[in-house]
Amino acid sequence: MGAVENTAIQRLLHPRSIAVLGASDNPIKLSGRPIELMKRFGYTGRLLPINSRRAQVQGLPAYRSLDEVEGEIDLAMVMLPADKVIDGVRDCAERGIPAAIIGASGFAEVGESGELLQRQLQAVIAETGIRVLGPNCLGMFSLRDRALPTFSSAMDDSTELREGPVAFVSQSGAFGTFIFSAAQSAGLGISHFLNTGNEADLSVAEVLGGLVETDESKVLMAYLEGVHHGRELLRVARRAHELDKPILAVKVGRSAAGARAARSHTASLTGEDAVFDGATRQYGILRVDGMERLLDTGLVFADGRRARGRRLSTLSLSGGAGVLMADMASSNGLQVQPWDQVWQRRMAEVIPPFGSPRNPVDLTAALLSDQGMIRRALEITIEHPDTDMIAVLLGNADNGSAQLIDAIEHAYRSTDRPLVVVWTGGSGRPRQRLQELGIPCYTDPGRAAAALGALADFSLRPPLPDPRRPADIDEQVARAIIRGAREQGRTQLDEHESSRLIAAYGVPCAGAFPADTPDAAVSAARDLGGPVAVKLLSDHIGHKSDVGGVRLALIDDGEIRTAAADLLRVAREAGDPGARLLVQRMAGGDTELIVGIKQDPAFGPAVVVGFGGVLVEVLADSQVGVAPLDVDSAKRLLMSLRGSRLFGEVRGKPARDVAAAADVVARLSWLAADLADDIAELDVNPLLLDAVGAGAVAVDCLAVLAKSTR
Structure with a gap:
């Protein structure tokens, strides 16, 4: 976060003067409530009603326009209809106001027409540099200054507010204020509450980034329906870790139904929940299930012990x-x-x-x-x-x-x-x-x-990840492999290319040679020595085992030649007459893992680890981390698998080489980070794991290229 942006957010959080555009003299109307609330609770700064038709609003001098106000204005609350908001925000920016809150609905949450209006609003924000909370939001409570630019009903029956060390940011307005009220009833003192609404500009992550730097906010809580700036959230988590300030998060959308509801409610783009879950664990954010757990956990953190x-x-x-x-x-x-x-x-x-x-x-x-x-x-x-x-x-x-x-x-x-x-x-x-x-x-x-x-x-949290790039990575070789495929118009690498790609990042791969004919397959097997596997080599057939495209543990020249001829026939029947063969030395290790990389819309490149082989979907035992990872974080990821006890000594079998697997995961995480614009997906399945000291070896790999942006 730049210095200018941070200054604007700090003035949003601690406004010394607040202008309310469209302020009503009627304290019951939504546009009159911000004035009424701040008068009732004793806002300590300048309160500036803007109303072109009245000289006074609720007993305060009113101004026909922002230009009539002398001195600086820290914050504007824009209480105008949706079709008047953009002009109002532009007026605020021209007046030099650094931050604005937009209460109006009628933007991206209502569909196509609202999405257009929100894009126009974002264009004005980008052009002028003003920072905006909302639209479609209830505003903010800053309890230290009694700054309450909001029309929320949360304080209808309140005569006093319980101030404390907990700051709370919510994408949902009404539900967020329910939690605020419940916190007050539970004796949990609040420093700030902010509702980000549609997040046309300021996201939960950016607001948390401002709050973490405030002296009065010692505990940060968040209610999320989606994540727009995942990497910014992780940056804030690192800063919170340094300052010993916990971040407690409730995120809905675990289920498909919940994710759909979140999108329709606040126009949030919900990333895959497993990635959020892995990212929060990796960076020390405490994810809790539901409002009760959020408040319970906040209580025990509030005293700083x-x-x-x-x-x-x-x-x-x-x-x-x-x-x-x-x-x-x-x-x-x-x-x-x-x-x-x-x-x-x-x-x-x-x-x-x-x-x-x-x-x-x-x-x-x-x-x-x-x-x-x-x-x-x-x-x-x-x-x-x-x-x-x-x-x-x-x-x-x-x-x-x-x-x-x-x-x-x-x-x-x-x-x-x-x-x-x-x-x-x-x-x-x-x-x-x-x-x-x-x-x-x-x-x-x-x-x-x-x-x-x-x-x-x-x-007792472990240190946050501090990934160090392995010195033996050859990124140029990897990029050359991708460039060659793109020049041929392909969006998928075959297994040999995929293995060469990960080998450039130092991942051990089973020895293999491509072959075009059964005779070439026999020759390759002789060069490799020992039992071999013969596989289809195709950039069209993703899962070879689904079409019977793999033959294992072959030794005799005759059976290798027969298997090769049979596989080429299978390829023709599967619609790929140009397929070749891959002859691969059989690798040791009887524990099968899958390690994959993917691109998450919120957090970017991510690594998936789990127990693999052909039963990977059945076992469904996997964990996710955001890239890049250090080796220690990769090991924690592996040990968090439900079946991690299989890595130890089981029924006379020696312990598995988890350290070698962790090294592979860390290296692939660097591949994911370096080649994020080129690799959409990559799977190593299986990664065979042998006894401690024997290492890990990749025996099958498939990479899918991202759509080129060049």
């Missing part, structure tokens, strides 16, 4: 609740380990003899008659050296809750370890009081465990 490990100690009023918490914690990657005997004896001194000091610690119902017990138990827990996080599980207990809360608050203030409370049942007043004190509080152990698991994942 970090986990030093995954060890959770639980104190409970109910043994059953403690067991449930242990189960939920385990399923979220946490460890609930019994304390050693020394610490159990210390805990046993302050709890009833019929309680349990092991961990989970069962304080029993005796806590209700001796509220001081929890203070003593928490003091020991905080001293316990093998405790990284603490959970207190209570229920009902409205009577006497004040003393319990005092003890919890005392413990919370006396430690920097994450501490959460689960308070189930009762009137809800204890939960409300804990929220007011800024102590994360939940109604269910599972919700608390999921939030703590996310906190541990972020706190």
Whole structure:
């Protein structure tokens, strides 16, 4: 993000003056609501109604045009009909206003006529350099300055706003404000809320990029229906990683039905969800499922505490609740380990003899008659050296809750370890009081465990990828292979060309020679030595096994000649009389992987890894990373496969050479990045993996060229 763009976004986020174009004197009308809201909540800057027919708007001096306003204007909210918006935005740009918010609908989300209008708007934005939020958006809340250029109903019944460290950006307007309101009710303080709408200009990624640089925003949350600037999102994720600021994201469109709904709702182009999932894991963005998980996770991050490990100690009023918490914690990657005997004896001194000091610690119902017990138990827990996080599980207990809360608050203030409370049942007043004190509080152990698991994942996150290009890559050889195919008017490389392409990037390939006749196939087999495979070599037939185009483990000259003649017949029957043969040395290794590259509309070049062979679609065990990858990231990708245990020692078989496979994945990721304009798809299937030290070898490869832009 350039300095000019960042300055414009910062003035959007912290406007010292706001002009409202089309401001109405009627506070009930949509065009009157921004003025009413900012007056009611006490906006600290200059509020400038623009209305050509009135001298005053809602008691404020009004201006007939922007030219009448003296001094700088940081932000304009354009509350004009869709057909007047473009002229309004141009007026803002000519007046020197760096940023504008467009509330009107009627753009790309409504179909062809709206798409045309949005393209015209984008042309004005490109011509003038003004930065625009929207159109079809509800605007923004900046709680520090009480800047509320919005017509949202989220604050209809509010008299105060809870300010805090969490910034939230949403592509959906109404649903985004639902989440904002729920956050306020849950005690989650907000620094900013912005709705990006159709993203004719500013995207969620760019807005997050501005927010990550603000001092008051310590936690970033996003609701996404599609991703327009995937690489920018990853740049922001890297910056957030440097600043120790988590990004929590809900992205809909996992299913085909969800993706269709997202496109029709905000005109978003939804990239393949698996790529988003892989990219967020790779760059440390915490993807959560749904509004509840988003708010739960935001609560545990809001106080800025970090986990030093995954060890959770639980104190409970109910043994059953403690067991449930242990189960939920385990399923979220946490460890609930019994304390050693020394610490159990210390805990046993302050709890009833019929309680349990092991961990989970069962304080029993005796806590209700001796509220001081929890203070003593928490003091020991905080001293316990093998405790990284603490959970207190209570229920009902409205009577006497004040003393319990005092003890919890005392413990919370006396430690920097994450501490959460689960308070189930009762009137809800204890939960409300804990929220007011800024102590994360939940109604269910599972919700608390999921939030703590996310906190541990972020706190213990690995370094972000720092890919280093292998020195032995020969990009010029690869480009020459592609150029040769394009000169012949082809959009697909045959297997031999594809293998030479990946070999130029240092990927080990099984030795092979092309052959035009059965006799040439026999000669090639003699040169290679050992058992060979004979395959169809065609730039028309993509999947040879589908047409019976492969013969394996051939040794005898006669069977090689017969197989070759048969395959040439198969090619003629499949419609490719010009097909040749590829004679390939049989490779060792009995673990089959697939490694592919593809171009994602949002994130660009991506790498897919999975268990391969002919059953790749049946197994459906794959993971995705964005290119380029370093070797460590490639290894994590492989080890995240559901079947990754097959890489270890299984039934007497030695462990597989995962390091060699990771090297291949990293090299192919550089191919994907370097040749993004030329390679649409590429599959290595299978990549055969042998025992540790024996390496990995590609035995089949297919590359499809992108449409030429030259």
